[in-house]
Every structure is written in structure tokens, then in C-alpha cells.
Amino acid sequence: MPAIGLGLGFYGKNNEPYGTYPECGIEPHTDFSGHVIPPPPGCGLNTQKAVYIWLNKVGGRRLDCCNSYYNQKSVARGIQQSGVNRSEIFILSKVGPEFGLGFNDTINQAMGILQELQTSWIDLLLVHWPVMKHPRESYIPKSSDPTCNMSNPLTYDEKSCRLSTWSAMITLFNRGIVRSIGVSNYNTTHLQEIIDAKMLLPSINQVAFNPYNYRTGRADLLKFCQKNNIQLVAYSPIGALDAHQFPVTHEGKVTGMYPTLLQDPLIISLARTYKRTEAQVLLRWIHQQGVASNPRSMNETHMKENLDILSNPFTISDDDMIRIANLVQDTCEVDPSWYECVGDGNLP
Numbered sequence: 590m591p592a593i594g595l596g597l598g599f600y601g602k603n604n605e606p607y608g609t610y611p612e613c614g615i616e617p618h619t620d621f622s623g624h625v626i627p628p629p630p631g632c633g634l635n636t637q638k639a640v641y642i643w644l645n646k647v648g649g650r651r652l653d654c655c656n657s658y659y660n661q662k663s664v665a666r667g668i669q670q671s672g673v674n675r676s677e678i679f680i681l682s683k684v685g686p687e688f689g690l691g692f693n694d695t696i697n698q699a700m701g702i703l704q705e706l707q708t709s710w711i712d713l714l715l716v717h718w719p720v721m722k723h724p725r726e727s728y729i730p731k732s733s734d735p736t737c738n739m740s741n742p743l744t745y746d747e748k749s750c751r752l753s754t755w756s757a758m759i760t761l762f763n764r765g766i767v768r769s770i771g772v773s774n775y776n777t778t779h780l781q782e783i784i785d786a787k788m789l790l791p792s793i794n795q796v797a798f799n800p801y802n803y804r805t806g807r808a809d810l811l812k813f814c815q816k817n818n819i820q821l822v823a824y825s826p827i828g829a830l831d832a833h834q835f836p837v838t839h840e841g842k843v844t845g846m847y848p849t850l851l852q853d854p855l856i857i858s859l860a861r862t863y864k865r866t867e868a869q870v871l872l873r874w875i876h877q878q879g880v881a882s883n884p885r886s887m888n889e890t891h892m893k894e895n896l897d898i899l900s901n902p903f904t905i906s907d908d909d910m911i912r913i914a915n916l917v918q919d920t921c922e923v924d925p926s927w928y929e930c931v932g933d934g935n936l937p
């Protein structure tokens with residue numbers, strides 16, 4: 590798997606607010622009450638253009654897709670426009686949480702993804718969330734599996750739902766429809782369930798991973814994954830800077846928020862030291878811990894910069910690695926409105 594991929598979630602039409610639902614639904618789709626939602630005009634073009642630039646202009650090869658991003662047909666158009674052969678591209682996609690999980694629904698979702706992406710295989714398929722319903726959303730997705738049917742408290746069983754979903758993933762892998770399988774937003778308890786069930790282990794776990802959440806959960810998760818040969822992959826590696834602010838502290842107290850992680854004084858000073866950009870310092874810090882990442886970008890220069898940390902590498906010293914790891918942590922107490930903090934997200 591190429592270590593740096595292109596994130597494909599959250600390509601709003603024209604700087605639409607982060608997480609606007611559906612974020613960029615060019616494809617008409619049916620909502621959970623059965624209403625057909627038409628595509629917003631012009632939507633999806635950003636996705637198509639980003640995929641084209643990534644594959645054709647800057648030579649990126651991994652695409653981080655998802656059923657719930659509602660833009661996979663645009664991804665397929667971008668691939669076609671790029672002229673790059675499918676066999677050279679590593680496509681990662683995800684099932685759930687906005688569509689049903691459980692055995693049959695997971696198999697059906699995978700088949701739908703193949704169609705949308707116009708491919709006969711997926712290189713890596715992930716279970717997007719350990720629960721079907723995203724904590725931020727109010728709707729409850731339907732599932733034909735009683736253990737996944739959240740509207741029926743008598744049959745709903747989160748753990749059984751996760752395991753039947755995982756058994757569908759193994760079936761897809763055994764059938765050769767997906768070449769590898771993994772999970773996303775799983776904590777150590779969720780991973781341990783699979784280990785205890787003696788099932789095939791996920792090859793990767795994709796979670797939010799950047800210096801501001803490292804000591805509050807990710808360092809331990811990284812150790813656990815390394816011990817079990819599960820590759821960790823960072824989402825929001827640059828801190829989703831168009832969406833999220835980060836705490837400024839003075840004498841241990843939070844006194845304000847930085848507009849973005851790229852404005853952290855330590856990151857700025859290290860960018861000067863290593864003669865790289867702030868984003869490159871963040872991505873390299875992640876890479877040197879053996880963690881892959883998939884920064885999202887619509888900007889060709891940024892995409893090049895992001896790939897450059899591999900093709901024109903530099904090394905952050907051990908001391909500086911520790912200084913970055915010791916940055917103030919962005920906890921849910923600091924920003925309870927951030928989507929990862931809302932409700933019982935079961936996050937690592």
C-alpha cells in the first residue's frame with residue numbers, strides 16, 4: 590500500500606462547511622426514509638479534479654474513498670480522466686456507517702462500491718466505524734441483520750453486529766473481491782474482540798492521528814497495532830485545518846485556539862529548522878512512527894509537497910520527534926463540539 594494516499598472525504602462544492610451531509614453527493618441517492626436526493630449542481634467536480642491531478646499530474650497512487658462520502662462515481666470519472674491504468678492504482682474504500690452493516694448488507698455494500706468505482710476489485714476495504722450510527726447523525730441506518738438493527742433493542746447487539754460484519758469482510762477477501770481488509774476508528778477493545786474470536790485480523794486500522802491527539806489514546810493504540818501486525822493509518826493528519834481549531838496554552842492552561850495545527854509555534858519553528866513546510870513536518874512525524882496517512886487536498890502544490898516527504902525525504906531528529914509528541918493535547922474538554930467528541934463515538 591502506498592504510504593501516502595489522497596483523502597477523498599469532505600470535498601464540499603465551494604468551501605461548503607466541513608461535514609455537510611451529503612458532503613458532495615453528485616450521485617443521486619436514496620436517503621433513509623426512501624426519498625431520492627438529487628445531486629446538488631456542480632457537486633463532485635472537485636473530487637474528480639483532485640483525483641485527476643493526484644494520479645496524472647503528481648503521481649500519487651493511493652485513493653482513500655468511502656461509500657458514505659457519496660462521491661465514488663466522481664472518483665471513477667477522475668480515474669478514467671487520468672489515463673492511469675487501474676492496476677497501478679491502490680483503491681481503499683469503506684463500508685458503513687451510513688449504510689447497513691451485518692453479513693448480507695456488508696456484502697451488498699461492497700458490490701455497490703465496485704459498481705460505483707467501475708472496478709472489479711478493491712485493494713483494501715475497511716469497516717468505517719465500529720458502530721453503524723455515527724454519533725453526530727440522528728438517523729438510524731437500516732440493516733437486515735437483527736443484531737445490527739438499532740431500531741430493535743431486543744435483537745440489537747453491537748459486538749455480534751461487528752463480528753458478523755467482519756465475517757462478511759473475510760468472505761469478500763476469500764472470494765478475491767477485495768484484496769485486503771481492515772477497520773477504521775476501532776479501539777483496542779474492538780480489535781481484541783476479533784483476536785478473541787480467532788478470526789483473520791484486520792491488515793490496517795485507520796484513525797485520526799496527529800500530534801494533538803497522540804498522547805490521549807493514539808500512542809497506546811499504535812503500540813497495540815504494532816504488536817498485532819496491524820498497520821495504523823492516519824486520517825486528519827494535518828488536523829483538518831479548514832474545520833478544526835487547536836488549543837493555545839499558557840502555563841498549562843488553555844488560553845485560546847490556533848486557527849490551524851499548521852500555526853503551532855513549534856511546528857513553524859521546526860519547518861524553518863528542516864527547511865520544509867509545516868505540513869511536511871506533520872506528515873514526516875507521522876511517517877517516522879511507521880504510520881501511513883492520507884491527507885486531503887484540492888491543491889496541486891500541496892499534493893506534491895505531501896508526496897515529497899517520501900520522494901525527497903528528510904529526518905526529524907529523535908529529540909524533535911519527542912518535542913512534537915509532547916505538544917498540548919486537543920481533548921474533548923477543549924472542543925466538545927468536534928464531531929469525534931459528540932456522543933458515544935467509541936473512539937480509540
Ligand SMILES: NC(=O)c1ccc[n+]([C@@H]2O[C@H](COP(=O)([O-])OP(=O)(O)OC[C@H]3O[C@@H](n4cnc5c(N)ncnc54)[C@H](OP(=O)(O)O)[C@@H]3O)[C@@H](O)[C@H]2O)c1
Nearest residue numbers: 596597598824825826827828829831868884885886887891
Ligand atoms: N476513517 C474515517 O473515519 C475518516 C474520518 C475523517 C477523514 N478521513 C479521511 O482522511 C482524509 C483526510 O482527513 P481530513 O480531510 O479530515 O483532514 P486533513 O487531511 O488533515 O486536512 C485537510 C486540509 O489540509 C489542507 N492541506 C493538505 N495538504 C496541505 C499542505 N501540504 N499544506 C497546507 N495545507 C494542506 C487541505 O487544503 P488544500 O485543499 O488547500 O490543500 C485541507 O484544508 C479525508 O479526506 C478522508 O479521506 C477518514
